[in-house]
Ligand SMILES: [Zn+2]
Ligand SMILES: [Zn+2]
């Protein structure tokens with residue numbers, strides 16, 4: 154990862170964002186989060202510690218944090234943004250429409266597809282933004298699909 158949580162303050166300053174208690178709290182909550190979290194969940198967790206938290210500040214700060222490479226977003230089943238906190242490796246997601254669970258897919262899983270798009274169309278796939286929707290094995294077994 155290019156930036157550490159300690160450097161965030163300086164990077165936010167460079168972008169003209171003041172280091173406010175709300176932002177400090179957001180960074181703190183993010184640094185304690187493993188895996189994926191939605192903007193709404195973040196607002197909720199921040200509000201639990203500071204009821205004054207405003208969603209617009211949270212979302213604007215998230216945009217900048219993504220700009221500087223600290224977090225990334227992907228899209229869940231309903232299209233809502235889910236933020237990956239400190240992704241260890243770039244990955245896309247499989248979403249099951251029945252049980253609503255999600256799994257990570259790595260570069261190896263989609264290498265054939267990615268190469269074919271690149272070769273045939275000159276199109277570069279953004280793996281971290283790739284969401285594939287379908288039905289998982291458990292749900293297919295259970296429903297005999
Ligand atoms: Zn997106
Ligand atoms: Zn993810």
Ligand SMILES: [Zn+2]
Pocket residue numbers: 249250251252253254288289290291292293
């Ligand atoms: Zn399922």
